[in-house]
Amino acid sequence: MSFFVELAQLGNNIDIDIRIKQKGGSFTVSVLPAMHGLTIPVIVTGTPEELDGGFLSAISLPVKEAMGLVVNADDFSDEVRLKQETESKKPDKKKAAAITKEPVPVEVNAASNSSEPTLFD
DSSP, rough: HHHHHHTTOOOOOOOOOEEEEETEEEEEEEEEETTTTOOOEEEEEEEEHHHHHEEEEEHHHHHHHHHHHHHHHHHHHHHHHHHHHHHHHSSOOOHHHHHHHOOOOOOOOOOGGGGSSTOOO
């Protein structure tokens, strides 16, 4: 299989940055899935023959895991948004309780009949 055919099998909508550096007889390939702020790349080093034989298998699991993190984060965000929408449609129990409470009668003492001084004396 060719490189891009195998890369396409990792999944749909893959967004990865690949950096290749050659030093001596080997290559160092840095692969960074561009998803939700991931900052640690997968680094694979080997000869051209080694990379031809195992590069895509070396990066496939980390790339799929990163894609899973994104899917899970999107699912979480969807659930939070749904919960907020549901909560906003419910009536506020505290406000409803405040509206339905009966007024409490307050007992007023007639200070004019008492021999004790009042605030206004």
